[in-house]
Amino acid sequence: MDSSSRSAVIIIGAGISGISAAKVLADNGIADLLILEASGRIGGRIRKESFGGVSVELGAGWIAGVGGKASNPVWEIASKFGLRTCFSDYSNARYNIYDRSGKIFPSAIAADSYKKAVDSAIQKLRDLESNSVEDVANGAELPLTAKTPIELAIDFILHDFEMAEVEPISTYVDFGEREFLVADERGYEYLLYKMVEDFLLTSEGKILDNRLQLNKVVRELQHSRNGVTVKTEDGCVYEANYVILSASIGVLQSDLICFKPPLPRWKTDAIEKCDVMVYTKIFLKFPYKFWPCGTDKEFFIYAHERRGYYTFWQHMENAYPGSNILVVTLTNGESKRVEAQSDEETLKEAMGVLRDMFGPDIPTATDILVPRWWNNRFQRGSYSNYPIISNNQVVNDIKAPVGRIFFTGEHTSERFNGYVHGGYLAGIDTSKALLEEIRKDERENESKSFLLEPLIALSGSLTLAQSDAVSGLQKCEVPTQLYLSGKLGIPEAIL
Numbered sequence: 267m268d269s270s271s272r273s274a275v276i277i278i279g280a281g282i283s284g285i286s287a288a289k290v291l292a293d294n295g296i297a298d299l300l301i302l303e304a305s306g307r308i309g310g311r312i313r314k315e316s317f318g319g320v321s322v323e324l325g326a327g328w329i330a331g332v333g334g335k336a337s338n339p340v341w342e343i344a345s346k347f348g349l350r351t352c353f354s355d356y357s358n359a360r361y362n363i364y365d366r367s368g369k370i371f372p373s374a375i376a377a378d379s380y381k382k383a384v385d386s387a388i389q390k391l392r393d394l395e396s397n398s399v400e401d402v403a404n405g406a407e408l409p410l411t412a413k414t415p416i417e418l419a420i421d422f423i424l425h426d427f428e429m430a431e432v433e434p435i436s437t438y439v440d441f442g443e444r445e446f447l448v449a450d451e452r453g454y455e456y457l458l459y460k461m462v463e464d465f466l467l468t469s470e471g472k473i474l475d476n477r478l479q480l481n482k483v484v485r486e487l488q489h490s491r492n493g494v495t496v497k498t499e500d501g502c503v504y505e506a507n508y509v510i511l512s513a514s515i516g517v518l519q520s521d522l523i524c525f526k527p528p529l530p531r532w533k534t535d536a537i538e539k540c541d542v543m544v545y546t547k548i549f550l551k552f553p554y555k556f557w558p559c560g561t562d563k564e565f566f567i568y569a570h571e572r573r574g575y576y577t578f579w580q581h582m583e584n585a586y587p588g589s590n591i592l593v594v595t596l597t598n599g600e601s602k603r604v605e606a607q608s609d610e611e612t613l614k615e616a617m618g619v620l621r622d623m624f625g626p627d628i629p630t631a632t633d634i635l636v637p638r639w640w641n642n643r644f645q646r647g648s649y650s651n652y653p654i655i656s657n658n659q660v661v662n663d664i665k666a667p668v669g670r671i672f673f674t675g676e677h678t679s680e681r682f683n684g685y686v687h688g689g690y691l692a693g694i695d696t697s698k699a700l701l702e703e704i705r706k707d708e709r710e711n712e713s714k715s716f717l718l719e720p721l722i723a724l725s726g727s728l729t730l731a732q733s734d735a736v737s738g739l740q741k742c743e744v745p746t747q748l749y750l751s752g753k754l755g756i757p758e759a760i761l
């Protein structure tokens with residue numbers, strides 16, 4: 267099927283960055299835009315699912331960076347639309363560290379191990395500083411100094427789970443240190459629907475398919491200085507003056523989208539330099555609670571000699587009282603391992619860990635939910651993870667447009683990559699840059715028609731070749747800088 271029609275802008279991806287980009291363009295008078303989304307839904311890595319009688323967030327769950335001097339824009343939107351959230355402080359986890367026999371480490375031992383892990387993390391940062399930027403950008407690994415299960419567990423939290431405790435990352439510096447967990451049956455994604463309701467949805471809340479098409483997997487972007495041809499897996503072809511591509515860094519590293527001509531080397535090199543973090547929240551539903559409750563017990567840690575083995579746990583009683591749901595977070599290697607095995611095997615492993623902590627008599631979970639972000643070809647991971655000391659050039663190159671293709675997404679945000687607000691702000695930045703380009707184009711076209719009008723008036727006295735050249739100029743087939751050379755203002759080369 268050929269659905270050829272020309273849009274001013276096609277946005278690829280309906281995650282937070284694609285949606286925020288679309289909103290800025292629509293607000294600035296670009297009505298002729300189309301969003302093509304590979305999956306059957308809006309939201310991307312913001313995704314709720316019904317599980318165990320409540321709505322759980324498979325992707326982003328926290329609004330991070332709240333309570334500082336500057337206001338986190340996503341927190342503002344959440345407040346405006348009344349999204350239900352609850353305060354959540356995972357730093358308490360360090361006082362709830364279980365060993366393999368189910369004993370909680372005394373707080374003095376936990377505090378000492380915590381300090382050691384922080385010191386070693388700081389040392390690692392110093393070592394990184396003494397490495398060259400190239401080494402770091404190329405993923406230079408440093409030896410792990412943690413030895414005991416408790417040190418390994420804490421080291422895991424500090425490095426693989428979040429970097430928040432080690433480095434003052436920009437989110438906390440700019441927006442504050444508090445974090446709120448989304449606890450709303452409508453899901454985090456409700457914000458996206460609210461953001462676009464006036465230009466993407468009918469009054470009944472249905473998606474306008476001349477504005478957003480779902481299940482459209484973009485496989486090819488053919489670009490020239492005249493525009494971009496977008497081809498989807500189902501054989502449709504779309505034409506656009508410009509494209510904004512919001513696919514994740516994992517997708518850019520994969521071969522899902524073919525660029526014709528291929529992306530330049532500086533671009534592909536930068537894309538390869540950014541690491542992809544895999545972060546998996548596994549949900550387990552139980553017939554009743556057997557874990558300690560209370561806000562200071564919301565998070566707990568399992569200290570195992572295998573680093574990152576079902577280490578970080580959270581109960582959902584604060585978000586959804588009576589839901590009897592536990593969440594365990596895995597990352598990178600463990601995430602990929604678990605994604606490759608059956609959910610029954612994962613349940614068995616998780617129950618083994620819980621029985622170590624809470625004894626053999628606890629009930630087996632009645633349901634399990636294992637998201638597979640790594641194996642999802644529209645994601646290929648959870649979020650970008652730039653080397654700690656990385657060269658800004660890498661992110662700038664990832665963000666930089668190639669001809670008429672503009673890049674957006676959390677991975678293009680220099681200060682907030684990895685976060686929902688990073689995606690949101692990136693969408694705004696990219697569409698502003700594109701608007702400037704569109705305005706520049708318009709100015710050039712105006713001056714071009716100013717130059718062409720006298721020529722068109724003369725057309726009766728032009729030779730055939732000259733009038734062909736004039737129509738070529740009208741269709742923008744020759745670069746504008748050539749207009750004033752040659753006969754009658756037409757470059758001799760094309761006559």
Ligand SMILES: Cc1cc2nc3c(=O)[nH]c(=O)nc-3n(C[C@H](O)[C@H](O)[C@H](O)COP(=O)(O)OP(=O)(O)OC[C@H]3O[C@@H](n4cnc5c(N)ncnc54)[C@H](O)[C@@H]3O)c2cc1C
Binds near residue numbers: 305643686
């Ligand atoms: C498990 C997990 C936990 C997280 N926790 C948090 C958190 O607590 N707080 C926080 O702030 N952030 C969190 N994040 C990160 C946050 O979700 C992301 O940074 C943000 O949602 C990314 O938005 P985006 O628009 O850049 O990308 P996406 O949401 O990935 O949007 C890109 C869209 O492009 C589509 N697409 C891809 N390829 C194609 C194609 N070829 N054709 C058409 N469409 C395509 C995808 O389907 C997707 O919908 C988490 C992420 C994960 C996965």
